[in-house]
Amino acid sequence: MIEILYLFLQIFSFLIFFLFPLNKNFLEKYFNDNNISIYDIYIFNFIIYSFIFLLTSFIKIQINIIFYTLIIIKTLFVIYNREKYFKYFNNNNDKKYFIFFIFCLLGISLQIASDPKLGWDGIAHWYYKASNYFQNGTYQELKDLPLAYYPHLGPYIWNIFWSINPLRLEYYGRIFYIFIFTITIFSASEKLSKKITFNTRLFITFILLVLIFDSFLISGYQEYFLFYLFYSFSLIFNFKDETKSKSLLIVFLLFLSSYLMFWVKQEGLFYIVILTIIFSFFYHKRNIIKLSYIMLMVAIVFISIKLKSYYHGNFSFNEPILNSELLKYLDYKIFFNTFYLISLEIIKAIIKYPIWMIIILFLTLRLIEKKKFFNKENIFFIIYIGLIYCIYFQTTMNIKELMPLTLDRVIFHGSGFFLIFIVKYLNDKLLKNN
């Protein structure tokens, strides 16, 4: 029973901890938007904390003492200002929606409590990093562990929430993946128009949850973290589009949500390139901002690569990006056969994560209706799918063995980018029918 009690406390600590530092009043004023939900606040604050956690991961620090202190201060602050926090919920339906959110969070968290086993990559790669920090190891000591060149931010945050729990059971740390997954779904669903009935909104939220949730991905994998960061980027971009805000905070949050990917998974570096292209094409016309953004991104990624090389001796991927085997594709038979195999596996992955069927359906319908091709979703879709082809064309490994194990997860990451688009498209359709 004590385990269940601590699970509730862990979730409570998430709900309180990530209410700060950005709050509703500040964000509404800064973004000039009155529709910022509590889930958006969690999304923004988690980005900021992830960046802080990234910085603390390089130094030896007793983070749990700081965490306990902050939790106590924040809880007292929320109790003292409870009236202000109740205003986060405009009406009864908002409160019900939050209750639904908490039950979903609890329900999914209990799934890892009842079966805490880690998946293959979870135990063979990521757990070692989390465990290193849990045993007071440093960033430097990661180099003695398996796959040292893999990024460490996910396992570091996993370690923080693992070590703050008095029972010190590993799975408590992984609840943060569930937290970011749930706030992503609810933040997106909350964008459904208030003119749509509450029950329909509940139903759509549940459908999204069912279509996107995969219990395998909470067994120590980093996929939900990347999914969340893709969503964050598109959410912030959406605020920019809707409010026409030129706030630098928006640029800063966009910057962080893409930069953090570098420290989550190796693919992150390529995702940064894609999101930077999206930023440079679709951010407003102030070229000085675009140019500064790109230059700063290149500089910070370069520094990060140097930092990794400094601590771990070198910066590498699973295999070199350019290799002599690429020349084999000059034979068109090999090229088309590989193309066919990758396409087949992409179709399988789309069936596995049916949210992609909805994405493709809505993108096609919009293209037919509006006949406007140049928008961020279409461009992202093309570059993203193009990247997947490049990855599997480039590898020297046997793709027939590699793809069934990895491609579905790579496909999954990108779906986060389209959640806002799905919800906005649904809004258009449902309101038109009403």
Added chain:
Amino acid sequence: MLVKINKNLFFILFILFVLHYLSFFLNIFIVYKNNYTERMIKSSGYCDREGYGFIKYVIQKHKILDNPEVKNFSNIYPPVYGYFYDIKKNSNSKYIIIINAKNNNLDYFKKQGFLIIDSKNNNCYLLKKT
């Protein structure tokens, strides 16, 4: 009044449906009835599958002071030694734990000069290099 009750009733039924879908009550029961180790053994096996239970048992019983190598002869399961890996301990251990081992696997280690220190179910062993 009746409409309000109906609205809340729908919401409560919906929540119950979602909780049932997420196996909420079943999972509470499982967590309540079995402690962490029991749940881990249920999903990762004792001497079968990943052999979590046996690894935990020998490390505790024999007070092994370094990080022994773990070899699982069924390669469809991930190597679970990570759960017990201690960054402060030496990794060049004299001990080796073998899981899902068959007689020929065991013979191989015997020929290499390993002694059986502990075993269970005739398929998982703690061996020590002499």
